[in-house]
Amino acid sequence: MKSRNLSILLAAGITLTVAACGSGGDDAKDSAKPAASAGADAPVTITVGCQPPKSNPKERAQWDADVAAFQKLHSNITIESKDAFPCIVPETFQAKLAGGEMEDLFYVYYTDVQRIIAAGQAADITPYVDTVTTLKDMRPDVLSVFKSGDKIYGLPRTNYSTGLVYNRKLFTQAGLDPDSPPKTWSEVREAAKKIAALGAGYVGYGEYSAGNTGGWHFTSALYGRGGEMVTPDGKQSAFNGPEGKAVLENLKEMRWTDNSMGTKQLLRWEDLMRMMGSGKLGMMIGAPDVVQAVNNDFKGKFEDYGVTALPEATQSLSGGDGYMFNPKATPEKIKAGLMWLEYRFLTPGQGQFNYERSKTDGLPVGLPSTDLYGSTPPGVKINEQRTQFATVPVDHFQSYVDGAANVQFKLEPPKAQEIYAVLDTAMSAVLTRQDANVDQLLADAQKKVDNILAKSS
Amino acid sequence: MTTITVRSSRRRGREAMRRAVRRNLTAYGFLCGALVCFAFFSWYPMIREFLLSFQKTNFVGPPEWVGLDNFRTVTEDPAFGPAWINTAMFTLLALVAGYAVPFVIALVLNELRHAKAYLRVVVYLPVMLPPAVAVLLFKWFYDPGPGLFNQILDVVHLPTLSWLDSTTTALISLVIVSTWMNLGTGTLIYLAALQSIPGELYEAAELDGAGLLRRVWHVTIPQTRLILLVMLLLQIVATMQVFIEPYLLTGGGPENATVTVAYLMYQYAFSFGNFGGGGALGLMLMIVLMVFSAVYLRVSRDDKN
Numbered sequence: 135m136k137s138r139n140l141s142i143l144l145a146a147g148i149t150l151t152v153a154a155c156g157s158g159g160d161d162a163k164d165s166a167k168p169a170a171s172a173g174a175d176a177p178v179t180i181t182v183g184c185q186p187p188k189s190n191p192k193e194r195a196q197w198d199a200d201v202a203a204f205q206k207l208h209s210n211i212t213i214e215s216k217d218a219f220p221c222i223v224p225e226t227f228q229a230k231l232a233g234g235e236m237e238d239l240f241y242v243y244y245t246d247v248q249r250i251i252a253a254g255q256a257a258d259i260t261p262y263v264d265t266v267t268t269l270k271d272m273r274p275d276v277l278s279v280f281k282s283g284d285k286i287y288g289l290p291r292t293n294y295s296t297g298l299v300y301n302r303k304l305f306t307q308a309g310l311d312p313d314s315p316p317k318t319w320s321e322v323r324e325a326a327k328k329i330a331a332l333g334a335g336y337v338g339y340g341e342y343s344a345g346n347t348g349g350w351h352f353t354s355a356l357y358g359r360g361g362e363m364v365t366p367d368g369k370q371s372a373f374n375g376p377e378g379k380a381v382l383e384n385l386k387e388m389r390w391t392d393n394s395m396g397t398k399q400l401l402r403w404e405d406l407m408r409m410m411g412s413g414k415l416g417m418m419i420g421a422p423d424v425v426q427a428v429n430n431d432f433k434g435k436f437e438d439y440g441v442t443a444l445p446e447a448t449q450s451l452s453g454g455d456g457y458m459f460n461p462k463a464t465p466e467k468i469k470a471g472l473m474w475l476e477y478r479f480l481t482p483g484q485g486q487f488n489y490e491r492s493k494t495d496g497l498p499v500g501l502p503s504t505d506l507y508g509s510t511p512p513g514v515k516i517n518e519q520r521t522q523f524a525t526v527p528v529d530h531f532q533s534y535v536d537g538a539a540n541v542q543f544k545l546e547p548p549k550a551q552e553i554y555a556v557l558d559t560a561m562s563a564v565l566t567r568q569d570a571n572v573d574q575l576l577a578d579a580q581k582k583v584d585n586i587l588a589k590s591s
Numbered sequence: 592m593t594t595i596t597v598r599s600s601r602r603r604g605r606e607a608m609r610r611a612v613r614r615n616l617t618a619y620g621f622l623c624g625a626l627v628c629f630a631f632f633s634w635y636p637m638i639r640e641f642l643l644s645f646q647k648t649n650f651v652g653p654p655e656w657v658g659l660d661n662f663r664t665v666t667e668d669p670a671f672g673p674a675w676i677n678t679a680m681f682t683l684l685a686l687v688a689g690y691a692v693p694f695v696i697a698l699v700l701n702e703l704r705h706a707k708a709y710l711r712v713v714v715y716l717p718v719m720l721p722p723a724v725a726v727l728l729f730k731w732f733y734d735p736g737p738g739l740f741n742q743i744l745d746v747v748h749l750p751t752l753s754w755l756d757s758t759t760t761a762l763i764s765l766v767i768v769s770t771w772m773n774l775g776t777g778t779l780i781y782l783a784a785l786q787s788i789p790g791e792l793y794e795a796a797e798l799d800g801a802g803l804l805r806r807v808w809h810v811t812i813p814q815t816r817l818i819l820l821v822m823l824l825l826q827i828v829a830t831m832q833v834f835i836e837p838y839l840l841t842g843g844g845p846e847n848a849t850v851t852v853a854y855l856m857y858q859y860a861f862s863f864g865n866f867g868g869g870g871a872l873g874l875m876l877m878i879v880l881m882v883f884s885a886v887y888l889r890v891s892r893d894d895k896n
Contacts, residue, residue, distance in 0.1 A: 228860070231650040397735035400844050555843075559844070562845035567757075
């Protein structure tokens, strides 16, 4: 009797799970097919991610106002805004996609774009993107972030090159001139030593080394020194050379010889933001978005920080964010989404570039964090208005702007996160072990990365 | 005559079954609820994970069957070996500390005459903290500069440690956090087991001249043997899946010194977007734990017999 009952229960369990598996598969198949096209003015509703959260009422109000104005202009389009903070986290991205909850227009960081394209998790918008009037003026290197071959899979919202973020207040305290930030790595070392000498708890220069962020910043520093992560065909690593060695040797010297990097290592994004916000960190590799994050979320003040060009750099890792389209979105949704993107994020004087409104609303204006158009007419107009309505000291970022004009933007390597995970080991080694052998670390990393690239090619 | 007997015996059987069903109706109702929950939240994910480990999927189109490719990918990963070694080391160390310490604390608490309730609350308090909060608290304790632990070492003129930043101390540091977080539950369970031991046994042992250690060895441990065996199994199964500590404290570093199987699984699934690889690692871990549990139960049953 016992075994019969058990068999019935087991059968019921298996039936349930098989039914669940079966239905999941059918759903996936059905939903992968785009819905049939409708007429040009037929009503269309799109869901859009990254509405500013309620904790940021001023930016949220601007978003809502833009949605209302856009819907008035295009009466057939309804925008359903989805808020989240942060706008994207890896865990929810895959879960939302798997559960069919992904927005039609979803937010991405540059670092994830190529992985999403390679996985077929974004729609090809090439046939529709010509409707965006400012597309022809967009920097080709910025647009290339969202391209694979000739196909376009998304559009940028912000774009920046990597520079050196520094605490002007600490520079003054340490007897350094905040208006003349370091231009070479040896000047960075000297400045870091002086800041660390201010007393216990002061860190001259901070660097990541955990959670794949170490590999990310290794790439930034390597590009800045003129190095390459992979060979042009993307089939082999290329970082094990003089530039890669210089990156690790410099960190090792600063950490152990100069003792200017603090004792606490294995730092990740929020660690350095917290240190920068607390006013105890002198310098770090970063872009103006760091200053924004430190000001908004880590109790820093705009006026205390500056950003300058990455020392000695002729090329720089580009960073930023943008939007991509759900692969299940219909052509009508993609067209409507592109119109919204143009309205909200890509038109000078409008949406995110409505600096006059931002100034009136008491939001910071003047950070050079969105260089989408370079020196084309929209770019010039955006820069003029940014300066005209600036509320933060723009001269604190001038050396970064001047430097950025002369650096070549570089994209992340293929299989970026896997490669970054490998290079975390080298970064954490030089920062936590005085006897770390840089040559050996780079040789080990090269072998591992070559394996990763060989498998993916 | 034979037909009538068979019919009547069938009727009696059906009647008995009906009575049994009616008598146990509530129990079956509860069982159904539990079965549905297990089916959807445990068995279904397990089956999906099993399937996923043999597939390549982007969660958009239909998954592609890739045979053993995912297993090949993860086993060739340079972090694969360190992940298993670290997981085994963590389990071993967590067992030594996390198994013995709560038992000793429970023994002490059981012997106390005063402040027993207060101390029980104190011991259980860390369990009430959300794990992420507890881990972040330790992040400050372990800070090589102003961190609590190094301040204490400094006060007593001992050399300070790098704690999480050294390949030699990072894993042990994680074990300390894990032990502290889970101390309360183990202690309370052991305490309950200790309190169920009849006092006469201790009295008899004392009359026979047994000291404290001999009383523990000959009375306490045999009387709590069953609970000790169950806790051992549960603890090994739980600690082999360690994730929060390396995820929040070290990010698997320094130099992969704290990367664990569960952390690597997370990296594959969420950082690399390779759910097949994550599924393959999960399946391997599940098989290892299932085999271990089966062998353990078999051995402990044989031992009991």
